[in-house]
Amino acid sequence: MNPITKGKITFKIWRARRATRSQIDIQQQRRLENILSFVRRQSRFYKQHYADIPDEVTNLEAFPPVTKSVLMENFDDVVTDTAVTKAEIDEFVADEATIGTRFLDRYPVWVTSGTTGEPGIFVQDETALTILNVVPDRWTLPVLLGVEQFSRIVKNGARGAEIAVTGGHFAGASGVALMRRESTFYRNRIEMFSPMQPMSDLIDKLNRYQPAFLVGYSTVLVELAQAQRDGRLDLDPVFIAPTAEPISGPEKQELVRAFDCVVREIYGATEFFPIAVECEHGNLHANTDWVVLEPVDEEYQPVEFGEPSDTVLITNLANRIQPLVRYDLGDSITMYEERCPCGSAFPIIEVEGRQGDVLRFETNDGEEIPIFPLALSSVVEEVSGVHRAQIVRTAPATLQVRVEGTSDTTERDVWAQVEQNLHSFLRNQGISGVAIKAASKAPQRDTRSGKFRHVWSELER
Structure with a gap:
């Protein structure tokens, strides 16, 4: 164009x-x-x-x-x-x-x-x-033109951070990579941060990076707000955009209080x-x-x-x-x-948006950490031969996985890779002792809402 x-x-x-x-x-x-x-x-x-x-x-x-x-x-x-x-x-x-x-x-x-x-x-x-890049700006740019906002942008080098699953042609990862490749300005001013890494690693990397703009999965941003209040995270962003998952009004207010910045949801x-x-x-x-x-x-x-x-x-x-x-x-x-x-x-x-629960597990060190739904489901969906999948926590240390494979793969080979990937992912988070079980039923929609839920817990909260 x-x-x-x-x-x-x-x-x-x-x-x-x-x-x-x-x-x-x-x-x-x-x-x-x-x-x-x-x-x-x-x-x-x-x-x-x-x-x-x-x-x-x-x-x-x-x-x-x-x-x-x-x-x-x-x-x-x-x-x-x-x-x-x-x-x-x-x-x-x-x-x-x-x-x-x-x-x-x-x-x-x-x-x-x-x-x-x-x-x-x-x-x-x-x-x-062009629509993707410009339309959100007409809503967000006017609130970033004040003196205080501009000084915070300059202080943080106009850097942007996006928290989304990496390692595939997903819109977030591929879009950011395209921007870095084609824009001289953004080449060194925007970075991807995967929610699949341990929360402590994500916090450490964000503390070093110090973004002015923070975009990402709503569930991850809410956890980061808690880390900011606890003093484990120390960011001074000017703008935060929760996206990809539902976020409530009170949760957005938590982000405002924790980071003292403009928060605007993007659907x-x-x-x-x-x-x-x-x-x-x-x-x-x-x-x-x-x-x-x-x-x-x-x-x-x-x-x-x-x-x-x-x-x-x-x-x-x-x-x-x-x-x-x-x-x-x-x-x-x-x-x-x-x-x-x-x-x-x-x-x-x-x-109402996408359906998924944040699952909390205890690490080998006794710390309770969150496992985010989009990160967990991506571990399974990235396996070659998986058409779609659902992950259900049926017991404190049990994940039941419903998998529907493609026609050109064998169920045994797909399941072996799914099980291996999930154990590897949880190990990387410092979690062991979780049983991964194959469900007898295929992935299906919720009988009441008709929605397709990727990750949820059957445990009482």
Whole structure:
């Protein structure tokens, strides 16, 4: 993308910051009509999927939803560049040496398992990447322009730290690596910190690094706030962004008190990162100028304002290489009709989000430490041949693992690697004596919520 085009997109993003609801809706509808017209011309999958729908129809509810599994099964027909194939993408993401590079020198590629438990591969184009980088700034940058904030940024060298799982083509790890590779400014100013390392190691590394900006899994940030209050951690960040997991209002206030800085939640997904960003009044605002959100029930019928959905359908209005139209994201959200006191016309949403418990174990030294759900599930999901998995703590020293393998692997080989990886991970945390048991049942959704939970405990709290 040339600088002029990128500049125009950036200008439109910032101009919409003070747009009226009517202006936002008009812009959304215009982009929606463009993307619908585009996919019907350029995507073989959508052309066939919408074959019975007249060309002049632009009402989204007339178009059938799609799921991650359907899009992955039809990957080569979904994408709009015939040079992009699932076989070559699979080779690309299997090679850790390509993390932070572009497929065909054009497209960032990110992998995810997500709340549905189905693995996914998502290709980004330049417009999608620009939206990812610029949209959050229109919410967060204005609060960082004060003298005190600027001095803290300078004091910490404008360094950023992201806490997320590393070692794969995940959006966080690969996105940071790409930024370091392509940006002279960020090359030495942004670092990844894995939540899979022992908490004491993470604290030591952050104390040495001293970030001005801290982004990461909500559960990890809450634990770091406790370490800051205890005196084990000594950071002076200017901004913290909890993401990837649910975080409550009281937990965000804990972060504010512990670090004395601006805290803004970001709700996003690999499929579309900046779905919503928190304002100064503590409300999440959906960026509906670039994404359409449809809160729906289990039959994909719309739910009323103020009612929690069974899932949410998203339509990405930016990405044209791998279009997502009425895509079942799997999260439960509540959308509100009321305006926010901050004055923004972007709609307020609440998110139930991804499901996972922080598990606490005693180390060999007698110290109780947290094991974070996204870190633990990643240990299993990274095993070759694992399609999806769930980890259940059934006793103080027992983890039961439900594994669904791919068709090209044997159950015995997959389980041996899962068991080995989990024991190795726990040993690295200083934990021994935990039994890893194979469950007789396959991974499944929660019978009450319908959500796919990755990690949870059955012990009484």
